[in-house]
Ligand SMILES: O=C(O)/C=C/C(=O)CC(=O)CC(=O)O
Ligand SMILES: [Ca+2]
């Protein structure tokens with residue numbers, strides 16, 4: 001238990017302690033913080049308390065305006081930092097609890113903070129690792145009889161995304177214009193995206209760098225996975241459908257990707273480990289791991305729209321539906337010797353469950369426009385309208401507490417007029 005009050009349904013009890021980067025009006029310098037209840041522990045104010053064997057000579061990582069340097073230190077440092085945080089925030093420890101002056105400097109209400117991207121994201125990759133989603137999209141874009149391409153069950157399919165357009169929760173996203181082909185028979189046009197969508201995903205941040213030319217093997221993969229966020233891979237379905245052959249997503253995905261501000265560490269998620277999804281066929285040896293690396297993380301998506309009194313939940317899914325694990329994704333990504341750096345972001349791919357109530361995109365929920373999605377109050381959608389706000393939420397259910405991710409939200413702005 002912490003001496004900081006934590007509401008029972010808070011995403012941020014002492015069992016969580018996720019890292020983020022924030023600033024305040026009084027101190028506009030972005031700095032590292034840890035969420036506890038509805039407060040942020042400003043790490044700069046308490047960095048002298050990180051005096052364990054690994055961190056005592058590396059406290060300067062907490063002076064940085066991003067988490068990259070801390071991510072780059074590796075698992076021993078992450079573990080030690082967690083021990084220190086749990087100690088200084090605990091009810092039974094007086095150092096911070098009884099020091100009013102230090103407490104006033106170190107604890108900042110989340111309501112008065114502006115959140116920033118937690119890391120400088122050098123590279124962003126997005127996978128395609130939910131079998132239900134890949135099957136559904138294959139049925140709609142291609143052929144229900146061959147919905148999954150032959151490679152899908154042999155390797156974690158992915159594409160290299162645009163780190164430049166990854167934004168923090170709360171940033172509005174402009175509906176894109178692009179090249180579309182609205183009918184089969186007529187030539188393409190340059191127009192405004194009509195089929196604008198979200199993709200319910202999670203992402204992980206990488207830790208210590210690997211060297212170019214040296215693959216990360218399965219037994220070392222965990223050393224390079226720092227923590228997870230919610231991720232919305234906004235998608236222009238009409239742009240995507242026309243452009244994607246044969247190289248995959250390009251402009252249909254690069255108008256913005258939103259992440260939640262708090263990075264929940266793998267140490268905090270460990271109690272929620274569950275069995276991996278059985279893989280058939282057996283993956284090749286470089287991808288075969290026997291240990292579990294799947295997590296029970298409940299996810300939901302709601303939409304706030306004009307005419308609604310409160311956001312309407314349109315789907316509930318779970319990270320546990322991932323067919324390929326994050327370890328397999330990382331190992332496959334680097335199998336050629338492709339290197340990673342601290343703070344690279346890897347998207348899971350859209351997380352759809354087996355039932356229609358668990359689909360992770362509007363493309364699936366409205367089944368390519370053949371069904372309507374009911375928001376209540378007589379309001380329906382197939383795809384997103386201007387002004388709609390999409391809100392993701394995710395959490396693990398512990399005993400009497402939640403280890404949560406907060407929100408990942410963004411509002412759709414109207415497209416720029418076509419000239
Ligand atoms: O063409 C397809 O099969 C679909 C590709 C995607 O939508 C790519 C993507 O972002 C994958 C995902 O999020 O799961
Ligand atoms: Ca995606």
Ligand SMILES: [Mg+2]
Pocket residue numbers: 161232233234253254255256257
């Ligand atoms: Mg994107």
